[in-house]
Amino acid sequence: MAGLQDTLERWLPEARGAVERYRPQVRLEQIGRVERIGDGIATVSGLPDVRLDELLRFEDGTLGFASELRPDEIGCVLLGSSDHLMAGHRVRATGEVLEVPVGQALLGRVLDPLGRPLDGGPELAAERFERIERRAPEIVEREAVTQPLATGILVIDALFPLGRGQRELIVGDRATGKTAIAVDTIINQRRSDVICIYVAIGQKSSSVKQVIEAVRRYGAFERCIFVIAEPELPPGLQWLAPYASFTMGEHFRDKGGDVLVVIDDLTKHAATHRELALLLRQPPGREAYPGDIFYIHARLLERAAKLDAERGGGSLTALPIAETQAGNLAAYIPTNLISITDGQFYLDAKLFHEDQKPAVDVGRSVSRVGGKTQPPVLRALSASLRLEYTQFLELEVFTRFGGMVDPRTRRTIEHGRRIRAVLSQPQYRPQPLAAQVAVLLALSEGLLDPLAPERLAELGRKLPDWLAEQAAAPAHRVDATGELDDDTRAALLAASKELIATMGAS
Numbered sequence: 001m002a003g004l005q006d007t008l009e010r011w012l013p014e015a016r017g018a019v020e021r022y023r024p025q026v027r028l029e030q031i032g033r034v035e036r037i038g039d040g041i042a043t044v045s046g047l048p049d050v051r052l053d054e055l056l057r058f059e060d061g062t063l064g065f066a067s068e069l070r071p072d073e074i075g076c077v078l079l080g081s082s083d084h085l086m087a088g089h090r091v092r093a094t095g096e097v098l099e100v101p102v103g104q105a106l107l108g109r110v111l112d113p114l115g116r117p118l119d120g121g122p123e124l125a126a127e128r129f130e131r132i133e134r135r136a137p138e139i140v141e142r143e144a145v146t147q148p149l150a151t152g153i154l155v156i157d158a159l160f161p162l163g164r165g166q167r168e169l170i171v172g173d174r175a176t177g178k179t180a181i182a183v184d185t186i187i188n189q190r191r192s193d194v195i196c197i198y199v200a201i202g203q204k205s206s207s208v209k210q211v212i213e214a215v216r217r218y219g220a221f222e223r224c225i226f227v228i229a230e231p232e233l234p235p236g237l238q239w240l241a242p243y244a245s246f247t248m249g250e251h252f253r254d255k256g257g258d259v260l261v262v263i264d265d266l267t268k269h270a271a272t273h274r275e276l277a278l279l280l281r282q283p284p285g286r287e288a289y290p291g292d293i294f295y296i297h298a299r300l301l302e303r304a305a306k307l308d309a310e311r312g313g314g315s316l317t318a319l320p321i322a323e324t325q326a327g328n329l330a331a332y333i334p335t336n337l338i339s340i341t342d343g344q345f346y347l348d349a350k351l352f353h354e355d356q357k358p359a360v361d362v363g364r365s366v367s368r369v370g371g372k373t374q375p376p377v378l379r380a381l382s383a384s385l386r387l388e389y390t391q392f393l394e395l396e397v398f399t400r401f402g403g404m405v406d407p408r409t410r411r412t413i414e415h416g417r418r419i420r421a422v423l424s425q426p427q428y429r430p431q432p433l434a435a436q437v438a439v440l441l442a443l444s445e446g447l448l449d450p451l452a453p454e455r456l457a458e459l460g461r462k463l464p465d466w467l468a469e470q471a472a473a474p475a476h477r478v479d480a481t482g483e484l485d486d487d488t489r490a491a492l493l494a495a496s497k498e499l500i501a502t503m504g505a506s
Helices: 001-020 156-160 178-191 205-218 233-253 266-278 293-301 333-342 349-353 376-381 385-399 407-423 433-444 454-468 472-481 485-505
Strands: 031-038 041-045 054-057 063-069 072-078 090-097 099-102 109-111 128-131 169-172 195-201 224-229 257-265 317-322 343-347
Touching: 001 156, 041 266, 054 233, 072 233, 090 156, 090 233, 090 333, 099 343, 128 233, 156 376, 156 385, 156 407, 156 433, 169 333, 178 195, 178 205, 195 233, 195 407, 205 407, 224 233, 233 257, 233 266, 233 293, 233 317, 266 293, 266 317, 266 333, 266 485, 293 317, 293 333, 317 333, 333 385, 376 407, 385 407, 407 433, 407 454, 433 454, 454 472, 454 485, 472 485
Parallel strands: 109 224, 169 317, 169 343, 195 224, 195 257, 257 317
Antiparallel strands: 031 041, 031 090, 041 072, 054 063, 054 090, 063 072, 099 128
């Protein structure tokens, strides 16, 4: 008893002081109720002052955001499971909008669209939180796209160059190598300072795991962020995934860095938006998509830009992916995205099944930024490449009918077959600039003519390592400057000749 009395005497003065310092405050809290709920959508009443996109907190802690405001009700998109929610449950308005963590701590992590770790690692120590919805840079805040973003894929870097700050669509039928091009581009950034963000929307877990393991093995995993919206997640989280990833990337862009965002894919994102719109009873339009389907993708992709020097000179490059059905580029979503972006890589299923990989259709692919982003040496060597390849494809069709072929046509066809073989490239092996320059030099000088087209794939595999051993200084000079002087040209040609002679001897 004596000990208890001593304890009370010691703590009573402090308790009295706390009571005396306490000042009651009035806090206004808006509370509504759930009217209907199901399929990731809740209809809420009793919250007349809620704003669009405001966060709402349900009785069990589940979050949602106000997506549609009606005179007496709110259409709310849930960001969690609705298994424990039912009509009559209370809903509180938070007065906040949705935010995600940003900062260096996100690099090398696998996250969900709200920035929560999925890789079993520690909790994120984020620098700060930023809004998912941010305005796109204005025209006066942008700079022309002139700095290359090398993919390491010869057919793209030579014919359809990609620039930092560009929006280039990857489009094609299912299983034609769209994700493979995006992953090889991410892997190739191990040679640069570009930060990569891969966004998977409704993709199979096995496919996502394969992408992550490929980047971990071949790329710079520590400079990548993976935002995964699995198919079993509520549609609201899948809808938010690309917006959240752009916010994460804009943090680095605003600090003067360069960021690449791959969205795999926007066709599934459009389907998710259609699902939510129909559940919210919005009027359907073409192919049952709501009228704002163009706007939601435009406002997303407009955030990709190259900023001017006054704002740090950073860039955010977008590589959205879209899927077509039976090669129909005139479908609603592909045509929308083609009109928004700065060009497209079109992958042809016929080329893919003929083992021409990457299956980029040269005739229907385009980069509207063009040669402005190409290194000078690559621009000079590829100036006539597209024309020569297109002529070969036309001649090849005619020669299939048989008949006499004159020597000039035969030479054009043989040269074209070697162009096609050179443009074919295995996955996970993006080429450095020096190797691309060396093979185009050898092609233009006729050094590849003694080799059968089937052997040029072997040449492509061996050439980067061969140059690193036999012509390290010239190769490094080309990679660093993007230019080709006479001495460097002679050294690369000599190294290529030696490798071709070695292959011929074997």
